[in-house]
Amino acid sequence: MTAQAVEQRELAVVIGLEVHVQLETATKIFCGCSTRAAEDEEPNSRTCPVCLGLPGALPVLNEGAVEAAVKIGKALSADIPEQTTFHRKNYYYPDLPKNFQLTQYDAPICANGSIEISVEGTRREIGITRAHLEEDPGSLQHKGGSIDTADYTLINYNRAGTPLVEIVTEPDFRSPAETRAFLAKLEEVLEYLGVFDPTRDGSLRVDANISLVDADAIDADGGISADALESANRTEVKNISSHKGAEKALAYEVTRQRNAIQRGRAVEQETRHWDESRGITVSMRSKEEEKDYRYFREADIPPLAVSDWKERIPIPELPDARRDRFQTEYGLDAESASKLTSTKEVADFFEDVAESFDPDLAATWVADNLLGELNYRDMAITDVADRLDEFTRLIELVDAEEVTTKNAEEIVLRSMLDDGDDPDTIIDREGLGKADDDEIVGFVEAAIDENPDAVEDYHDGEDGALNFLVGQVMQKSRGSADPGTANQVLREQLDG
């Protein structure tokens, strides 16, 4: 192939992901230690003989972790096997208490699933090869350098034994943007299932395999032949910790590989490390020997029959289904429905509010006002979930025209979030109770007295004069007057 021809090759991107998710169970996967890091906890304080891998200690499977994995399997429309077993993955590494990791091999808890994503209006189905359970290793702190150059390394086993699910996709992604959409969707589903806490440090870790192939190796449905996949050199990108990071890391890697190919250089088959702060991937300069993990069955964990767990374990309505239902049941538009289902907590909050009010009013208040103000304050719906009563009281007051919409939005709601007061207290304190007609007449008379020029302009038929006077009335009432009433009373007084 000439250099000219190389430059003209059209290339397509092929990406597959391995996503490690920490499951939010109360205890670790093989012992009774808590999975929750206490604030300022001592290193190695959240451990026992089992998760320390002490001689003679035995793993006992936490069925809660298996349940969580079955929920994920149901959400991914995956197959759940008749029984599930564990294997040992043997390799030496200083963060592994036993120098082997308990994981699953030939009987993963989930297989053959899929997730549908949508990027710029195009829907694509991403195949899930498998999802399996395993134990998280401990964590290392290298003092004074990397693992090879550090003066010394400290080992903390508090994380050891935290349940992980590793979700492995087919090489179905055709762009970095698709991986981002997938990960966002996956996180959303996992949160809905209540098996995942995105605020935990390191709760989501992504490895990506990426290669560039001739564009004509991709068929109309985005499929790729095994041969084309096999013949392309790929890199494995490690250390990705968010969906935004995935898109950035893989976009960088696409550019790097494309440049290499177009300059006539081969892409090295290697593992690369995503350096988030520098925004580049770096070769891990590991000699690429094929690792041999010497997998074999863990006899200490008897096979667990799970064939009926799929029926037995319920899962909540998932975001896609809930979005559709919000549109049909509440008559919401797609955008509101999407906002209101962004997390399970938001959707639950909305449905609680919509029970007592017109869905449009409830949607406006939850999707626009509340989420907007929360977002502005870096707060989440979970921060106010226990103040549902106060929030519905505010909407009730607006609905009953006890307070104007404008005041409710701009003063009451903000003060509720900033000061933690309830709406009635704020309205009393700020004197925001809706002005009655007598009060409005007083404000109107004052406005007419104080603005003789505007009154004259009004009588001369100038368009803006009445609006100006309404504005004056509103100002005097500190917004508590109804603008329609103010308008009407003004005209009565001016024309009368």
Place this chain on the structure above:
Amino acid sequence: MSTNAFITEETIEPDGDGPLSELTVAVKDNISTAGVTTTCGSAMLEDYVPPYDATVVSKIKAAGGTIVGKTNMDEFGMGGTTETSAFGPTENPAAPGHVPGGSSGGSAAAVAAGEADVAIGSDTGGSVRNPAAFCGVVGIKPTYGLVSRYGLVAYANSLEQIGPLANTVEDAARLLDVISGPDGNDGTTNDGGADSAYAAAADGEIDTLTVGVITDLLEGADDRVVDVFDDRIDALEAAGATIEEVSLDSLEHAVQAYYVIAMSEASSNLARFDGVRYGTSGGSDGNWNESFAAAREAGFGPEVKRRILLGTYALSAGYHDKYYKKAQDARAWVKQDFDEAFESVDVLASPTMPVLPPALGESLSDPLQLYLMDANTVPVNLANLPAISVPAGTADDRPVGLQLIGPKFGEETIIRAASAIER
């Protein structure tokens, strides 16, 4: 020389009263005792003090037993003579100048020498029955899952069980009553032995039993051993038992299958001993991998290294199917052979060991010969079955043991039959 039955002699007081009150108990040094060194007979764990008690230790203490020390053993259970111990060999009190068998040689010797009333050992491929036979005491290898392994430092975890040793069948059975039963800390235990009363089963009533003699296990045995064995079988028949001959074709593959599986599991079980938390640190020269290698080079003895290397090899890509998988197939075949045999007999019988106890220092140089010594005991571990070794007599002033094998959770049956042999 002294018997050297113990690595650590230290009294652990009981914390309850029960069937073991007034009894002293010796505990094999691969069973965790909180606050008391647990070395596994290895320099690697010379200073290792577990922070927790094995389930069996808790049960012994609660049942009134006084633990008198931790007994000598082949390093990590890898051996049949107690000579691979980093703490020197143990002498056989019943045959001075000879090995006590192994790997629970210290436990058997302690009982035979009267240094403990009863003892516990662990049996991965015969490690309770072999020293029981060589020292002329009783040893039981329970059904896999009857006794909790929590706290037993693993050699080959799919094969091994903790089991009792004692001077009489009834005492061994009494200890089994105490240590057996489901344990939340060992997921492989179950209530298969529920409602059993092992000590009460030692009633010597054998007239309704059918005993199958495994002819395959007589063929390679020393004639002096076979003579003692035959005498006992004749006595059983005279006492009313029905005797049948049974042949199990799978047994000729049992030793190979056993060693492939045991070594494979050992290569993984012993991986954690890397110098970071156990043994002598490998130092900080070079990378961590080199440091791990240095710690393991220094901490493990030659037999342990040999088994780790062979096990690693058997599990490696390209060899896994040829060795590990094939061994698993053979294991399934052995299980099936036993299942079929128990359709027509109540217990199976063989000599426990095909040889008499070798002299101290005689056998270590030929590992293959040592492995073949396990021919009669390893099939039981492959099949997860219960077995007992009971003294059958002596030849050339050395004890000979008779092995009785039962169906899964058939401990009461083998205890009953063994008590008849004992009388």
